[in-house]
Amino acid sequence: MQITYSWEPFISYGQKKEIKKNTTLYSQGEIGNGFYYLHEGEIQIKMLSDKGDERIIDYISPGELLGEQGVKGEPYFTTAKTTKPSTIFFYSKEDLQTICKKHSAASDIILNSLVKKVRLLAETVSIQDSSMEHQLAHIIYKLYRKNQNPCISIDQTSLSNYIGTSRVTIYKILQQWKENEIVNITDRKIRIINVNKFQDLLY
Structure with a gap:
């Protein structure tokens, strides 16, 4: 529904x-x-x-x-x-x-x-006791499902508040995903460029 x-x-x-x-x-x-x-x-x-x-x-x-x-x-x-x-x-x-x-x-x-x-x-x-990377993956995937759009408009400060960690930690995780060609990052937007690889982060 x-x-x-x-x-x-x-x-x-x-x-x-x-x-x-x-x-x-x-x-x-x-x-x-x-x-x-x-x-x-x-x-x-x-x-x-x-x-x-x-x-x-x-x-x-x-x-x-x-x-x-x-x-x-x-x-x-x-x-x-x-x-x-x-x-x-x-x-x-x-x-x-x-x-x-x-x-x-x-x-x-x-x-x-x-x-x-x-x-x-x-x-x-x-997921509160799981790794920061796992928690971040769940948050971004939730936003992806909610908006039905691989491009998520959210800043790193908001993401850090989502999972209770520092902005630096968020930055490092996102950069790792970018190097692995899972996401692309521009301004305040995160685009999932490989959904299959991203879904692997959830498990």
Whole structure:
């Protein structure tokens, strides 16, 4: 099921908000009172580990939902913060009930989006103790799958925040991949030029 932009028909049921850059929408552990749909902008998703390390685990792009667990009044399991001025729509539990009464497909969209987020968290936790190269490969491949584009727009600082290491470490790994003709690096973009070789890095 295609999730991106599938919520677009229901945006009028939500409360529209214009949010400034570096605004926290919700924090990990905070009791939720609803969920969000990103119409324009970008939102960074972070998670605090049991060891106290904060990791970036995802970036929400326009057309995606976030904070779905909040609609049940459960604690948010991540922190969401805007990285640029953004337009969002907020939906309470009551809003969702109204939508689902009129549009039965809405509940499936919410469920599929939530399942996707839970899988992402499980994947993030499962590779935390692996090598930096392995973790970096998983992050880049995740972005590749998400955007369905071998050219990933992300800087090395953001990648270092993803896996909790230094920018120098990221640089060294990427240069090694470049020498092995796995990726090409230009400006703030990483292009996978050999998908088969790159997939070998995941195992």
